[in-house]
Amino acid sequence: MLTVYGVYKSRASRLYWLLEELGVPFEKVPVIQARKVPDPLSADAPLNTRSPSFLAVNPMAQIPSIDDDGLVLSESLAILLYLARKHGGPLAPADLSEEGRMLHWLFWGGTTLEPLTVQVTQGDERGAWESEEGQEKLAALGKTMKTPLAVFEAHLAAHGHVAGGRFTVADLGLAEIVRYVQGHPRLLADFPRVRDWLDRCQSRPAFKAMWEKRNAE
């Protein structure tokens, strides 16, 4: 049995989207981010990333993690590729060269783009962009994002998808990373292919199913 640790309103959403795509059954353990809990170690705190029982799963104190019949993994993008490969089908790499391309783009997402986009969504949570100073900081982040987004725009103009000429787990992972800036149309204004690709990814029934559950959480 597959166990997924993490609430929908976290990077676990990308795993839940993939599992909707694959139709794989799983058990959800709703671990919440410790930063969202006033006193994460108090006796009545909900299960959170600092709870001792979750630290035994992921000592990094971060969600998501999975336990797949005893194989415990963290790092959401690695889990995506693992699950896609395990269950196969069109979302998985068809061969080693496709896998290489997916690894390239997923690592790029995790190391180059997400460290920027996640700051935007975390700023949204804190209301950090409401002041004039906040607007300036957001604009500066947008400027830093221009080069990676331009590279991705050119890639999509040439290929339409991240790898393999079809929607794969690599599109899914990157779509969740780009989603973090979607509430700020200005940040994507210069990147029509990225916007069109994101719309296509999010029009998938599996994304919509995940999103509905996320909103209901």
Ligand SMILES: N[C@@H](CCC(=O)N[C@@H](CS)C(=O)NCC(=O)O)C(=O)O
């Ligand atoms: N690189 C990790 C990052 C995971 C991560 O930062 N998770 C956040 C939630 S989206 C977390 O658990 N934060 C703990 C907290 O905020 O208390 C991954 O992609 O799995």
